[in-house]
Amino acid sequence: MKSLFDDSIAAQYQNDPLALRVYTSQLLGQNKDLVLHGGGNTSVKIDGVLYVKGSGWNLDTIEKEGFSPVDLATLIEMASRDTLTDTQMVKEQRAAMSDQSFPNPSIEAILHAIIPFTFVDHTHADAVVTLSNTPNGKEILEELYGKSMVIIDYVMPGFELARHIYLQTLALNWKNIEGIILLNHGVFTFDNDAKKAYEKMITLVTKAEDYLQKNVTFLSNISKGNIDVEIIRSLVHEVGVLRGCDIFPIVLDSDQAKALSTRPNLERLIKQGELTPEHVIRIKPFPAIINTDCTKGIEIFKTEYQNYFDKNSNANHICLDLAPRYAIIKGLGAVALGKDEKESRIIADIVEHTITAILSAEQLGAWTSLSLAEMFAMEYWELEQAKLNK
Ligand SMILES: [Zn+2]
Structure with a gap:
């Protein structure tokens, strides 16, 4: 992975740390192997204020208006509390903003605040998360980075x-570490210099990419068949009825998509979690699998999704629609099933990156990410459910 940092462009932002923050955030966002569609977040601390990515912004297109100004001391104080609901956290973060016209700060704002460096960069880098989503992931990462990284087990x-990170790092000498890895989730890098924070991310992700390149080879034995138009037509119909809207299908027939669709352990693989937890909001915890009978495949998905909801929900949860966001067509690839082109492109991107990660992790022992219960906690998180109530 190459650094896109251009000193001559950065020079014009020299006396404007927020502009520099916008610049390197966009550089991170331009690389889909680092973040996808709204994933990741960045911040800069200026005169006691944390400017942190606001909700609704994507890193590749973020501007100054996308960085919500929050009082730093308030955020640090919040980290020291024993308990706080996420709803209350969002409310208090909003109250600590010096300008209410900005969007809600990222839900990772407190985490950005407690990292004692000016620039903090957070991504869901494919290579690092792929390694972490394997049975020996933690050991591999520890070996790769030595003591330079703090490695944290998955927490929602x-x-x-x-x-959790506040408590884990209370006694930490921050000067000795290059970053934090959140297993099954992503990476943080930081520095008082924008370029260094950004390039630490590039360097450490490259290490993981090199490891994958050495240890993973993609299979060449791929089926040549294509997904039948009739299957797509009937998927669009069945899923449209379930979701109560039109469906815009996008076919995924890359070598990787075809390879995954022929895996004998496909059923197990697709229920082993997402690349990074927030993807569940976009693609649900698992796809439909279509053998030959489309109606039957969708029916099975519906039942399994309902079971997943029943098993993990309590009386306060509102069940989401029972329509899959994508389907894997055995032996032939996959189809993204969003409600319009925009949603289907997002789904297609996430699924392509997930499939590459699954196939790589399988060669490193097995693909093992989050449990269905952990994915449920994310998909039915109180902040997501609150949006439904509105
Ligand atoms: Zn994250």
């Missing part, structure tokens, strides 16, 4: 995670 994003 939000207050819990911020509090």
Whole structure:
């Protein structure tokens, strides 16, 4: 992975740390192997204020208006509390903003605040997360980075995670570390210099990429068949009825998509979690699998999704629609099933990156990410459910 940092462009932002923050955030966002569609977040601390990515912004297109100004001392104080619901956290973060016209700060704002460096960069880098989503992931990462990284077991994003990292790093000498890896989730790098924070990310992700390149080879024995138009037509119909809207299908027939669709352990693989937890909001915890009978495949998905909901929900949860966001067509590839082109492109991107990660992890022992219960906690998170109530 190459650094895209251009000193001559950065020079014009020399006396404007927020402009520099915008610049390197966009550089991170331009690389889909680092973040996808709204994933990741960045921040800069200026005169006691944390400017942190606001919700609704994507790193590749973020501007100054995308960085919500939050009082730094308030955020650090919040990290030291024993308990706080995420709803209350969002409310208090909003109250600590010096300008209410900005969007809600990222739910990882507290985490950014407690890292004692000016620039903090957070991505869901494919290579690092892929390694972490294997049975020996933690050991591999420890070996790769030595003591330069703090490696943290998976904790659901939000207050819990911020509090967990706050406690884990209380006695830490920050000067000795290059970054933090959140297993099954992503990476943080930081520095008082924007370029250094950004390039630390590039360097450490490259290490993981090199490891994958050495240890993973992609199979060449790929089926040549194509997904039948009739299957796509009937998927669009069945899923459209379930979701109550039109469906815009996008076919995924890359070598990787075809390879995954022929795996004998496909059923197990697709229920072993997402690349990074927030993807569940976009693609649900698992796809439909279509053998030959489309109606039957969708029916099975519906039942399995309902079971997943029943098993993990309590009386306060509102069940989401029972329509899959994508389907894997055995032996032939996959189809993204969003409600319009925009949503289907997002799904297609996430699924392509996930499939590459699954196939790589399988060669490193097995693909093992989050449990269905952990994915449920994310998909039915109180902040997501609150949006439904509105
Ligand atoms: Zn994250």
